[in-house]
Amino acid sequence: MYLAADTASSGGGGIWGLLLPFILMFAVFYFLLLRPQQRKTKTRNSMMSQLKKGDKISTIGGLHGTIVELNSDTVVLRVNDTVKMTFDRTAIGNVIASAPAPAEKAEKAEKVALEKSEKSE
Numbered sequence: 001m002y003l004a005a006d007t008a009s010s011g012g013g014g015i016w017g018l019l020l021p022f023i024l025m026f027a028v029f030y031f032l033l034l035r036p037q038q039r040k041t042k043t044r045n046s047m048m049s050q051l052k053k054g055d056k057i058s059t060i061g062g063l064h065g066t067i068v069e070l071n072s073d074t075v076v077l078r079v080n081d082t083v084k085m086t087f088d089r090t091a092i093g094n095v096i097a098s099a100p101a102p103a104e105k106a107e108k109a110e111k112v113a114l115e116k117s118e119k120s121e
Helices: 002-049 102-120
Strands: 056-059 064-070 074-078 084-088 092-097
Touching (some): 002 092
Antiparallel strands (some): 064 074
């Protein structure tokens, strides 16, 4: 009779004792594996959406080039003065240098022209 009372009282806490390790394993799994992968995917999608002509990129195969043309699923890269190659967008590994915006180009050109005119005077 004494034994039955002990097992009945420990039965309610026993379920939490069994579930706690599984909850902790899921939490560790989430913070060590799932969350970093989600961040990496989000950063890559952001990089892919911000691609523009003139960006210097490298492919996942290690080829370096400058974007000449962008389509919905392909990218044309200028590797040197005469060679242009077409790749899938998914083949882009990372952006090395982003092309300046048109407004930045105009400001830079005005600054260079101003410096040249000051030197000639």
